[in-house]
Amino acid sequence: MPSSVRARLTIWHAGAVACVLLILALATYVLLRQDSIRRVDSSLEDVTNSFLATVQAEIRDAHGTEDFKQCVAAAIQEHSYRETTFSVFDSGGKLVMTSPVSPALLDSEIDRYTDLRRRGTLNEPRRRPFRTLTASGHLYRGYSRAFLAEGSSYVLVALESLRSEQAFMAALGQTYALVIPLAVLLASLGGYFLARRSLSPVTLMSDQAEHISATNLRDRLIIKNKTDELGRLAGSFNRLLDRLEESFELQRRFVADASHELRTPVAILSGEAEVALSKADRSPEEYRESLEILRKESFRLKKIIEDLFTLTRADIGQLPLTKSAFYLEELVTDCVHNCRTLAQAKKITLQCSPAPELPLEADEALLRRMFLNLLDNAIKYTPNSGAVSVSCEHCEGSYLIAIADTGPGVPKELQGRVFERFFRADKSRTPSDSANGGAGLGLAICRWIAEAHHGTLELTGSGASGSTFTFSIPAPTTGPAFPSS
Numbered sequence: 001m002p003s004s005v006r007a008r009l010t011i012w013h014a015g016a017v018a019c020v021l022l023i024l025a026l027a028t029y030v031l032l033r034q035d036s037i038r039r040v041d042s043s044l045e046d047v048t049n050s051f052l053a054t055v056q057a058e059i060r061d062a063h064g065t066e067d068f069k070q071c072v073a074a075a076i077q078e079h080s081y082r083e084t085t086f087s088v089f090d091s092g093g094k095l096v097m098t099s100p101v102s103p104a105l106l107d108s109e110i111d112r113y114t115d116l117r118r119r120g121t122l123n124e125p126r127r128r129p130f131r132t133l134t135a136s137g138h139l140y141r142g143y144s145r146a147f148l149a150e151g152s153s154y155v156l157v158a159l160e161s162l163r164s165e166q167a168f169m170a171a172l173g174q175t176y177a178l179v180i181p182l183a184v185l186l187a188s189l190g191g192y193f194l195a196r197r198s199l200s201p202v203t204l205m206s207d208q209a210e211h212i213s214a215t216n217l218r219d220r221l222i223i224k225n226k227t228d229e230l231g232r233l234a235g236s237f238n239r240l241l242d243r244l245e246e247s248f249e250l251q252r253r254f255v256a257d258a259s260h261e262l263r264t265p266v267a268i269l270s271g272e273a274e275v276a277l278s279k280a281d282r283s284p285e286e287y288r289e290s291l292e293i294l295r296k297e298s299f300r301l302k303k304i305i306e307d308l309f310t311l312t313r314a315d316i317g318q319l320p321l322t323k324s325a326f327y328l329e330e331l332v333t334d335c336v337h338n339c340r341t342l343a344q345a346k347k348i349t350l351q352c353s354p355a356p357e358l359p360l361e362a363d364e365a366l367l368r369r370m371f372l373n374l375l376d377n378a379i380k381y382t383p384n385s386g387a388v389s390v391s392c393e394h395c396e397g398s399y400l401i402a403i404a405d406t407g408p409g410v411p412k413e414l415q416g417r418v419f420e421r422f423f424r425a426d427k428s429r430t431p432s433d434s435a436n437g438g439a440g441l442g443l444a445i446c447r448w449i450a451e452a453h454h455g456t457l458e459l460t461g462s463g464a465s466g467s468t469f470t471f472s473i474p475a476p477t478t479g480p481a482f483p484s485s
């Protein structure tokens, strides 16, 4: 089988057409042949009836003056205009009288009839009295009928040439032999052009797709007809390219932002080390100061690298959740407790309102990381002597944890972007060279953690009076085995 779809379609098409034509030709050939034989048979029967009626009439009219042979001869004479040969045999199979026939027919056909009579195959009541015979390459149809005359039994055999039927069937066969191959050839050509035309968009699409690479991801396949199957295929391919382009763009931005964020601490580290080494006579305090800067920057660098690593693993699905049963409100209270020192340093009031029991089966370590991050942000962006409050609720099948602060809030136009990677609403407020300044990855990681638990994390309120981040997670419908609180 050829590998090209076009060639395969053409072969199948031509094969199907050839099969249909052959079956049709065979059926019409057989039907026409049967019909012509039926017509000859009925004509033979009619002419035999007429012949026998003439013989009986001759016998009646002769009143014994003529012998049987003369009567048969008179009947043959009367029916001589017909192209039918009549032969009469006596009961012993002996030829009594026959029409003038060609010597060849007489020799072969009459002998054959005599032979058939002798073997008793003619005129047997159970057999049809019709036979098809061949003589000198021609077909004849024979009909035999027994009759009584002057008290003796005879057999009349009528023969009719099938020459014209034979010629018609031969002409029909020749026509088929010519027309069928021609029709199959035309069907093959038609099928080939049809397949070529139908598949040309596929060839075009594959040529276009071949030229699309990471450098020209903006290119799209040209769609001529959007509604047909190939148009829909091209549409799906273009949408796939849209998604690819989008993720390439995200990836590119991610790499650019990551390298930008990494460059700053690395530059500070190398700059500070150079300064420390440039002067030979530095005091121990100066060295201590430099080392402290190096420590803070390397800590910051480590954090960015860890966050990047977390997000990359999350993106490729390599950060599986390690679930365990625990009480969510206890985890939140514990996180609040851990952040007290941070809050105290800024004289911020940090409080957690009393909460109902919130049993949950989730990744405790990841949720802890998320709450610490949110609390850290709340404290970081709240000015001294401000307040941060945390509430836990069980509401309409979900657990809601809200962390509210009295910070400056996020400008309205930037609120939708706070969960983007490397996004910082006000870079001057969170300078990346300060120890506290983050790289803008914290909220992206928090949102991934919430979504990995089929929950949500939203900035539910932000204004001049502060911001509120709300985490929502579906409450379990069946209670797993929880540790006693």
Ligand code: ADP
Residues within 6 Å of the ligand: 377, 378, 381, 405, 407, 408, 409, 410, 418, 423, 424, 425, 426, 430, 437, 438, 439, 440, 441, 442, 443, 444, 467
């Ligand atoms: P960062 O490490 O810079 O804090 P995050 O992803 O945690 O990164 O936060 C992204 C940005 O969202 C921050 O730079 C800040 O502009 C804004 N933001 C986050 N939390 C708060 C908050 N509680 N109050 C005001 N702005 C916030």
